[in-house]
Amino acid sequence: MTTRPRILVVGAGFAGVQCVRRLERKLAPGEADISLVTPFSYQLYLPLLPQVASGILTPQSVAVSLRRSKKHRTRIIPGGAIGVDAKAKVCVIRKITGETVNEPYDYILLSPGSITRTFDIPGLLDNARGMKTLAEAAYVRDHVISQLDLADASQDEAEIASRLQFVVVGGGYAGTETAACLQRLTTSALKRYPRLDPKLIKWHLIDIAPKLMPELGDKLGRSALEILRRRGIEVSLGVSIAKAGPEEVTFTDGRVLPCRTLIWTAGVAASPLVATLGSETIKGRLAVNADMTVPRLDGVFALGDAAAVPDLAKGEEGAVCPPTAQHAMRQGKTIADNILASLRGRPLEPYHHRDLGLVVDLGGKDAVSKPLGIELRGLPAQAVARGYHWSALRTNVAKTRVLTNWMLNAVAGDDFVRTGFQSRNPATLRDFEYSDAYLTADQIREHTAGLIAEG
CATH class of the missing domain: 3.50.50.100 (FAD/NAD(P)-binding domain)
Known part of the structure; x- marks a missing residue:
């Protein structure tokens, strides 16, 4: 008995949503199952938040529904990822009810975004x-x-x-x-x-x-x-x-x-989720290859604010793409194509985009x-x-x-x-900042131990 490959996307920001939408359009029926982890069933258009705060726009205007799609076939898991066991290929998710569940995957796309960067300032x-x-x-x-x-x-x-x-x-x-x-x-x-x-x-x-x-x-x-x-x-x-x-x-x-x-x-600072993988980081963002795969972690991709994606357009050694919506959306498209390439046995393509x-x-x-x-x-x-x-x-x-x-x-x-x-x-x-909600490496292994034993 065989099961379809499981694609798990973490985060419904520009990168994650762009990837999901492209996968929904390009995957053949029954080729793979897609799941999206997000606490809210909308994509927030973050650049327009100042206009919401000033009353020019209503909040609903910048909250774009994830279910308004002609080909919507993605399972939305209402919660947040709090840990990833790359060896067991399991993501630990805390639902909005507070319940903690394990979500197995074959491919995981990490686009958890960022949190507000703060300093040790009294008060x-x-x-x-x-x-x-x-x-x-x-x-x-x-x-x-x-x-x-x-x-x-x-x-x-x-x-x-x-x-x-x-x-x-x-x-x-x-x-x-x-x-x-x-x-x-x-x-x-x-x-x-x-x-x-x-x-x-x-x-x-x-x-x-x-x-x-x-x-x-x-x-x-x-x-x-x-x-x-x-x-x-x-x-x-x-x-x-x-x-x-x-x-x-x-x-x-x-x-x-x-x-x-x-x-x-x-x-901003990268989501604390990236630290749960124990992988190399660059200024707090996951170090990834030009095709946005995480080195030495099978089936793990990272993009957006949480990843230090090499900026090939600059042609400078060590240059990484800035954490902007423009790059995130285009990275989402590229990573969806790379997932499809991996499923179909084709080579992966590097991300390359000049800032507009x-x-x-x-x-x-x-x-x-x-x-x-x-x-x-x-x-x-x-x-x-x-x-x-x-x-x-x-x-x-x-x-x-x-x-x-x-x-x-x-x-x-x-x-x-x-x-x-x-x-x-x-x-x-x-x-609003829940930086203490994420698991340690030991806690992640404890959560996923049962699945490893079953495997």
């Missing part, structure tokens, strides 16, 4: 908010609007000052777009809060790096910096957080700022973009940025929702409604 986990998940974006929006409501109702000048100062840490795309979009939201809100002094609302964007978004190049980076400062955002470079409290933030340059809103977007450019949406008519090396600013850059994001959305339903939201926001402006999500939940980094 950070308990007082900072992240922008990595859909829930966090919704909580951030609720929190910012609640600060306006509470400041408007307060008679205490010190409380008002602390509630109307906002700090975003991280001068990359996520941090810059978050600060820009939310600053635009609070500026638009002023006409609805006539008791608030506009001069008291202050946004701060800080980053330890000497330049803002260095990937854009000097000219566009300076343009983005000028746009932010022209809009009243105070940008401090070469600075980070020394200590975070519930009502104040201490910067590394000694400044102490009364502040009740600290948004942390200072980079960068887009940064700063809200309103402000944007900077660099498609194919061409530097754009203002409305042309905004058109390119939104056009790229719109075209990258996977379903027509998602495209329609996003386009409708953009048009409605342009015509009707912003709404300042709190949904009530954060009424009783602080929703800080500690509440």
